[in-house]
Amino acid sequence: MIQDLFSVTVLIGILASGIRLATPYLYAAIGETFSQRSGVLNLGVEGQMLLGAFAAFYVSLRTGNLWLGLLTAMLVGAVMGLAMAYVTVNLQAQQGISGIGFYLFGLGMSDLLFQKLMPTVETIRGFPRIYIPGLSDIPGIGEIFFSQNILVYSAYLLVPVAWFVLNKTTLGLKIRAVGENPDAADSLGVSVARVRYFTIILGGTLSGIAGASLSIALLNVFQQNMTSGAGFIAVALVYFGAWRPIGVLGGALLFSMVNALQLWVQVLNIPIEPEIAVMMPYVLTILVLVATVSRVRAPSALTKPFEREN
Amino acid sequence: MKKSVWFLCILIVLSMVLSACGAQATEAPAPAEKFRVAVVMPSAINDLAFSQSMYDALVRVQTEMGGPDAFEFVYSDGMFVVDDAAAAIRDYATQGYNLVIAHGSQYGSSLQEIAPDFPNTSFAWGTTVDTFGQPNIFAYEAASQEGGYINGVLAATLSQSKVIGVVGPIETGDAKLYVDGFKAGVAATDPSVQVNVNYIGSFSDVALASEAATTHISAGADVLTGTAQMVVGAIGKAEEADALWFGTQSNQTSLAPSIVVASQVYHWEVILNEMIGLIKSGTLGGRSFTANLANGGEVMEYNPDYALPADAKSLADKTVQGIIDGTIKISLP
Numbered sequence: 001m002i003q004d005l006f007s008v009t010v011l012i013g014i015l016a017s018g019i020r021l022a023t024p025y026l027y028a029a030i031g032e033t034f035s036q037r038s039g040v041l042n043l044g045v046e047g048q049m050l051l052g053a054f055a056a057f058y059v060s061l062r063t064g065n066l067w068l069g070l071l072t073a074m075l076v077g078a079v080m081g082l083a084m085a086y087v088t089v090n091l092q093a094q095q096g097i098s099g100i101g102f103y104l105f106g107l108g109m110s111d112l113l114f115q116k117l118m119p120t121v122e123t124i125r126g127f128p129r130i131y132i133p134g135l136s137d138i139p140g141i142g143e144i145f146f147s148q149n150i151l152v153y154s155a156y157l158l159v160p161v162a163w164f165v166l167n168k169t170t171l172g173l174k175i176r177a178v179g180e181n182p183d184a185a186d187s188l189g190v191s192v193a194r195v196r197y198f199t200i201i202l203g204g205t206l207s208g209i210a211g212a213s214l215s216i217a218l219l220n221v222f223q224q225n226m227t228s229g230a231g232f233i234a235v236a237l238v239y240f241g242a243w244r245p246i247g248v249l250g251g252a253l254l255f256s257m258v259n260a261l262q263l264w265v266q267v268l269n270i271p272i273e274p275e276i277a278v279m280m281p282y283v284l285t286i287l288v289l290v291a292t293v294s295r296v297r298a299p300s301a302l303t304k305p306f307e308r309e310n
Numbered sequence: 311m312k313k314s315v316w317f318l319c320i321l322i323v324l325s326m327v328l329s330a331c332g333a334q335a336t337e338a339p340a341p342a343e344k345f346r347v348a349v350v351m352p353s354a355i356n357d358l359a360f361s362q363s364m365y366d367a368l369v370r371v372q373t374e375m376g377g378p379d380a381f382e383f384v385y386s387d388g389m390f391v392v393d394d395a396a397a398a399i400r401d402y403a404t405q406g407y408n409l410v411i412a413h414g415s416q417y418g419s420s421l422q423e424i425a426p427d428f429p430n431t432s433f434a435w436g437t438t439v440d441t442f443g444q445p446n447i448f449a450y451e452a453a454s455q456e457g458g459y460i461n462g463v464l465a466a467t468l469s470q471s472k473v474i475g476v477v478g479p480i481e482t483g484d485a486k487l488y489v490d491g492f493k494a495g496v497a498a499t500d501p502s503v504q505v506n507v508n509y510i511g512s513f514s515d516v517a518l519a520s521e522a523a524t525t526h527i528s529a530g531a532d533v534l535t536g537t538a539q540m541v542v543g544a545i546g547k548a549e550e551a552d553a554l555w556f557g558t559q560s561n562q563t564s565l566a567p568s569i570v571v572a573s574q575v576y577h578w579e580v581i582l583n584e585m586i587g588l589i590k591s592g593t594l595g596g597r598s599f600t601a602n603l604a605n606g607g608e609v610m611e612y613n614p615d616y617a618l619p620a621d622a623k624s625l626a627d628k629t630v631q632g633i634i635d636g637t638i639k640i641s642l643p
Contacts, residue, residue: 013528017521024517111354111388121358121542123565219520219543221565224354224388228515228540259518263525266508267475274481278511 004268005261008140015144017260018253019152020218024049024210024227025252026155028234030162030245031206036238037166038199039179039301040088043099045207046231047106048080052211054110057222058117061124066216070151073212074205080106081204085197092305103231111224118222126220127151151209151217158206162245175199179299182306192306207231240289242296254288255281345375345586347383348402349411350395353513355387359539359559360484364413366560367578371586374579389414390514396420403428408589411435415483421447425595432594434585437484439598448588449598450581454484454537454558455491456603456633457574459640460610461535461556462495463629464571466503467622468554469533475526476507477519477536477544485509485537488558488574490642492535495629506531516543523547545570563613572612572626580607604634 004010028045035042052073060069080102087098127149136146166172177185178195186192210230215222233255241247258281265277347368355365368383375381384402389395395417402410403424412421412435422442425433429446436450465474474496478485493505506529508522523534523544534548535556542565548555549566557563557573581599588597601607610630612618632638 009528013525017524021517021521115354115356115387118356120356120362121565123542123546214517219516220546221516221542223514223516223539223542224357225390225514226516226540226543228512228517230517260521260525263508263510263518263522264529267506267522267525267529269506274509274511278509 002270005264005270010264010268012140012143014257014260014264017263018257019144019148019156021256021259022252023152023155023218024213024230025234025237025256026158026249027206027210027213028231029237029241029248029252030158031203031210032235032238033162033241033243033245033248034166034175034199034206035196035203036302037179037243037299038175038196039182039299039304039306040085040196040200041095041099041235041303042081042084042102042200042203043096043232043235044080044084044102044106045099045203045210045234046227046229047103047110048077048204048207049106049211049214049227049231050110050225051080051106052077052208053215053226054113054211054222055208056212057124057215058113060126060216061118061122066127069216070209070212073208075208077204077206077208077211078201079204081201081207082197084204085200088200088305089193089196092307095303095305107225114222114224121221121223123221124216126215127217149217151213155213156249159245159249166245176299178306179301182301182304183309186306186308196306207234210234236285236289239298240285242292243299251285251288255285258284344379345381345409345590346407347381347409347411347582348405348407349383349385349413350389350398350402350417351385351387352390352395352414352416353388353539355385357539357560358542358562358565359537361387361413361539362560363576364411364578367576367582370577370579371582374583392416392420396424399433400424400427403431403433406431408432409434409585418442430594432585432589434595439600441596441598443596445596446594448585448595450578450585451598451600452484452487452576452608453600453602454488454574454576454608455494455640455642457558457608457610458488458491459495459498459633459638460603460626460629461558461572461574462492462497462505463499464618464622464626465492465533465535465554465556466496466499467625468571469500469503471530471532472500472503473526473530473532474503474505475523475529475531475534476505477522477526477534477541478507478509479513479538479540480511481509487642488537491640492556494640494642510540512540513538514540516540519544520547524551527551527553561611563611563615567613567615569616570613571616571618572610575609575611576601577607577609580605603630 055076056069056073059072060066087093132146136142174190182192237251240251262277262280351361353361372381386398409432434448438449441447441449510518519540520543533554537558545565549569555570561573563570
């Protein structure tokens, strides 16, 4: 019943689940933050994640080398990013539509490869949990924060790194300039095309890792359409997080924690219809988004192709 | 700008082709004696769940009937978009297949619209009992509560913590039948065992299904079960925690040979054979079929690597017999 929710077991369970569930969102949404800060909306994240998840799983399954699997996922994501960059930067295609195209490509291609290369669903031994000496023994805290796998740790390390790159480096300054005022950046000698190529390929690489974090670290299995919309939620989290890594982290954790909470609500037989319970994370995310949306504006050049004026 | 439009068109067409990737190239019209079946399925043929159960059954029918020369089948899988499935169903009907199977209850209303346009083609859809009163529609379903009940009896017998977790997709159709049957089996065996059920609201969210399993384990469950294709990750979580797993739809032993006890497996070929017989004798529809333990449409398959205590196994066998001869009635909510 409802008071059961306020026990230590449940609290630890929710936090530990939330941290794991947020991992793929973090990689994908941080990558998307880079590309959106440079003015490019990439809606193909979901497709990049699916192909990354399959590539990582299949290569790990066949070679037994998880790192090689991860590297392949990164490469696959990067190549899809490269194609996306060509379409949006050189061909100046409408970004929303081409992104959907890349999503469908990734969805179909990962499914095709899955069926042609694997007789049925298989499992592998993924990245093991790493128990950080000393810290993982702290009751509660240890289980939540210090006994996860390597891809979970690095997802959270990525947040301050992304913040640093975006706000404290020349590269970050160029990315932001290109996203806010590409004409001015161009007149100062910054190559708008080169910066956008970089951010879109980086975004694709991180989406590939996001997929790999599911298939060879958290779930250790590949199933058709297994990301189940996570890539689109990642795009939404970038808006939610107001194009800042720390905001993205907050959004990813909020969404995932509430999702973990609703799992417990059902497991504890609290009389709420399952349909209502599964809506909770989405409803709450929308409410927070509505309440805070006017706070920050999007990068001015977002979704606008850059064409040098004569 | 022109170039980009072209590029996009090509990309979109390419991706559509790929997302319908399961669709096999159809061959030229076959000689009359060859029986031709087309099937449209919501997930992948190798999902180790609902779609694979039908694919495996078609392969068995093909073997029984003497190979591809006597029995040809084609399929479109991954058809989770109902509109796409409807287009595929209509395409197959146009191409003159003897039997077009819509393997998913979500395809019902599409079929109701399409079937009257092809009075000489037989259609089947499941899982349901509704033929819409049309002479060329068969309906089929699985009495998944029966295998669910057996799994429940075994789960209650084997659970030491007296807590059992269930991971379901959406509370409807086949999944609901299975879960309700499972709960009834547990309650009939040991009313003190608590069954916690979690419907995650999705057939594809492997990550959420896995966390649901982890949540059950944190809540004390030492035996888990679940239904639909997204549970493949949950089985791994059960294995990590050394909790037992009961499968349904397809035999899920291969995913975790140390902890899968038994799976209820659908053998749709029992029903397919009946349908094919009727079609050959001129009846194109109007009947509904149920795969169950009695007619062999459902089979309990045990993991040979799991040391199931002899008394538990004999209890399961007795329960199967009781369901078949009607001495055990499964009361569903």
